Amino acid sequence: MKGYITKRVFYMIITLLLIASATFFLIKVMPGNPLSNAAKLTAEQEAIILENYGLDKPVPVQYLLYMGNVLTGDLGLSFQYDGRDVTSLILNRIGPSAQLGIQAILFGSVIGILLGILSAIRYNTIWDYGSTFIAVIGISIPSFVFAALLQYYVGVKLQWLPVAFWEGFEYSILPTLALAVGVIAVCARFMRTEMLEVLGQEYITTARAKGVSGFSVIFKHAVRNSMIPLITILGPLTAALMTGTLVIEKIFAVPGLGEQFVLSITTNDYPVIMGTTLFFSFFLILTILIVDILYGVIDPRIRLSGGKE
Amino acid sequence: MSKREEHVTEELFQPAHIDSGKSEEIAAPSLSFGQDAWRSMRKNKAAIFGIIVLIALTFLAIFGPMIGKYDFASQDLSRANLPPRVPVLEDFGIMDGTDEMGNNVYEFKGVKDQYFWLGTDGLGRDMWSRIWQGTRISLFIALLAAAIDLLIGVVYGGISAYYGGRVDNVMQRIVEILIGIPNLVLVILMILVLDAGITSIIIALTITGWIGMSRIVRGQMLKLKNQEFVLASRTLGATDNKIITQHLIPNVLSVIIINTMFTIPTAIFFEAFLSFIGLGLQPPIASLGTLIEDGYRNMQIFPHLMIYPSIIISLIMIAFNIVADGLRDALDPKMRD
Numbered sequence: 001m002k003g004y005i006t007k008r009v010f011y012m013i014i015t016l017l018l019i020a021s022a023t024f025f026l027i028k029v030m031p032g033n034p035l036s037n038a039a040k041l042t043a044e045q046e047a048i049i050l051e052n053y054g055l056d057k058p059v060p061v062q063y064l065l066y067m068g069n070v071l072t073g074d075l076g077l078s079f080q081y082d083g084r085d086v087t088s089l090i091l092n093r094i095g096p097s098a099q100l101g102i103q104a105i106l107f108g109s110v111i112g113i114l115l116g117i118l119s120a121i122r123y124n125t126i127w128d129y130g131s132t133f134i135a136v137i138g139i140s141i142p143s144f145v146f147a148a149l150l151q152y153y154v155g156v157k158l159q160w161l162p163v164a165f166w167e168g169f170e171y172s173i174l175p176t177l178a179l180a181v182g183v184i185a186v187c188a189r190f191m192r193t194e195m196l197e198v199l200g201q202e203y204i205t206t207a208r209a210k211g212v213s214g215f216s217v218i219f220k221h222a223v224r225n226s227m228i229p230l231i232t233i234l235g236p237l238t239a240a241l242m243t244g245t246l247v248i249e250k251i252f253a254v255p256g257l258g259e260q261f262v263l264s265i266t267t268n269d270y271p272v273i274m275g276t277t278l279f280f281s282f283f284l285i286l287t288i289l290i291v292d293i294l295y296g297v298i299d300p301r302i303r304l305s306g307g308k309e
Numbered sequence: 310m311s312k313r314e315e316h317v318t319e320e321l322f323q324p325a326h327i328d329s330g331k332s333e334e335i336a337a338p339s340l341s342f343g344q345d346a347w348r349s350m351r352k353n354k355a356a357i358f359g360i361i362v363l364i365a366l367t368f369l370a371i372f373g374p375m376i377g378k379y380d381f382a383s384q385d386l387s388r389a390n391l392p393p394r395v396p397v398l399e400d401f402g403i404m405d406g407t408d409e410m411g412n413n414v415y416e417f418k419g420v421k422d423q424y425f426w427l428g429t430d431g432l433g434r435d436m437w438s439r440i441w442q443g444t445r446i447s448l449f450i451a452l453l454a455a456a457i458d459l460l461i462g463v464v465y466g467g468i469s470a471y472y473g474g475r476v477d478n479v480m481q482r483i484v485e486i487l488i489g490i491p492n493l494v495l496v497i498l499m500i501l502v503l504d505a506g507i508t509s510i511i512i513a514l515t516i517t518g519w520i521g522m523s524r525i526v527r528g529q530m531l532k533l534k535n536q537e538f539v540l541a542s543r544t545l546g547a548t549d550n551k552i553i554t555q556h557l558i559p560n561v562l563s564v565i566i567i568n569t570m571f572t573i574p575t576a577i578f579f580e581a582f583l584s585f586i587g588l589g590l591q592p593p594i595a596s597l598g599t600l601i602e603d604g605y606r607n608m609q610i611f612p613h614l615m616i617y618p619s620i621i622i623s624l625i626m627i628a629f630n631i632v633a634d635g636l637r638d639a640l641d642p643k644m645r646d
Contacts, residue, residue, distance in 0.1 A: 016489075019494070
């Protein structure tokens with residue numbers, strides 16, 4: 001287990017270094033600098049500004065400086081907002097995104113798991129078809145389409161909930177719903193497959209034969225064992241939620257990290273793009289690592305067979 | 310009852326003639342892989358529905374713009390932002406050319422003799438033609454991206470698994486590093502560097518897209534390559550190339566097909582997603598993503614601009630997903646009832 005974790009952390013560091021370098025050089029390749037759209041500046045003014053952003057040095061030096069700064073958590077200065085550093089920009093923006101993400105995961109997984117259980121215990125009935133149908137719809141319809149429709153019908157037409165902005169819990173309901181649709185669908189599908197497999201196992205038959213009540217068999221024996229592999233989809237789900245927040249925060253004007261990222265793309269604010277990219281990657285890779293380790297810790301079957309390869 | 314008993318007499322019961330030569334005979338007609346898959350696929354109503362929807366949408370994507378009377382790119386501000394109007398349906402009060410307030414815009418703009426089935430956009434372009442044109446582009450991007458993923462993934466996974474040893478080791482270390490990079494991040498970076506357009510979207514989608522396929526192919530190949538039929542073939546002098554193409558690939562074909570069917574909707578989603586955050590195709594080319602993005606901006610006043618492309622993209626995604634599910638059930642022996 002220890003060797004496995006060391007190996008994984010090593011790969012994680014390499015991947016992050018690679019992402020940081022790739023981002024840096026890709027952005028250097030792009031034409032233009034923060035001044036190309038500004039008003040006419042004297043050569044002196046331009047030199048001062050370039051020095052301020054560290055753009056006066058040759059690219060290899062810039063690269064080493066950037067990598068050194070990244071290690072200390074300094075992601076540079078934003079081009080777009082005068083004198084603001086990227087790190088504090090990201091930290092300021094992370095709250096709403098985290099709240100949306102957590103709410104969507106909690107709400108989505110509870111509903112999804114319940115749908116999955118329903119599907120499995122009422123296998124091949126109208127209940128099963130119904131929740132499978134919901135799952136297919138949830139996986140298929142892009143989250144931004146769903147978000148826009150929610151905004152239009154619930155927000156504009158029915159006026160039940162606020163259409164946009166971020167001023168309290170009720171403002172988070174629609175974006176959470178839009179994000180949670182995917183989570184519900186993925187959880188429901190996964191839970192259904194797992195439950196069906198577990199329900200076919202012999203220990204379930206044994207429990208039934210011993211006279212354990214149906215409710216107890218389902219919730220004490222089957223559901224618990226089906227939930228363990230559910231941890232593994234947390235990684236892909238986090239990735240999907242991240243993709244989702246970009247558009248959904250844009251649609252609902254939520255002042256989160258995703259909205260900031262989209263904005264910095266449209267304004268060519270390269271330091272922010274690089275910083276956010278690194279942050280997203282770090283977060284995602286860390287999530288996947290934790291999930292893999294947790295899975296080994298929780299499920300003794302994996303530990304016994306010598307850890308995951 | 311009694312009538313039938315009269316006919317059943319003793320002499321009808323004769324010992325059967327046992328022909329030892331026929332004991333090996335196969336009674337049921339032998340089915341090829343494809344026939345067998347089709348037989349189980351046919352039972353799956355959802356999958357059949359999906360196939361029909363896909364065929365219909367492909368047909369419309371190809372011929373839709375020709376069916377409509379109007380060109381997808383020609384602008385005419387005198388007929389801008391018209392709501393949908395369909396000849397027969399308008400008599401029933403739906404799609405009759407009235408806007409959100411209930412005014413007949415066609416009458417107001419003096420174009421009462423014209424019918425725009427799905428309305429027009431802000432520049433007076435016919436939405437019917439634009440939607441099918443967009444579907445065409447979206448499908449094209451998705452199919453090409455999936456095909457490239459398939460090609461690179463199968464070759465990479467195949468080589469890695471078949472040669473094994475050091476080759477496999479190096480190739481898998483590369484994959485392990487690449488797989489850590491979030492897809493989204495890489496796609497966005499590639500789009501930023503390359504200029505927005507169909508080619509760069511396809512490159513961005515395929516740059517990490519093949520990894521999933523390569524891992525699946527490698528896993529399956531590793532299982533297969535040590536089986537007896539491969540050994541037999543090698544003993545008979547088959548070349549590496551022949552073993553890979555004739556024996557291994559046909560055996561992993563089902564997994565490849567299933568995975569490709571799931572890649573296509575993902576590619577459609579990513580293309581629409583990129584267009585929606587403003588990194589997609591540039592006008593005058595339209596894809597479903599750019600149409601949705603355009604429509605979203607004016608959703609409150611002209612909902613038809615947003616709703617119809619959304620319906621089409623959702624239908625495509627649903628159809629691909631249920632066909633893929635059906636194929637998985639039909640092709641994967643583990644999923645058989």
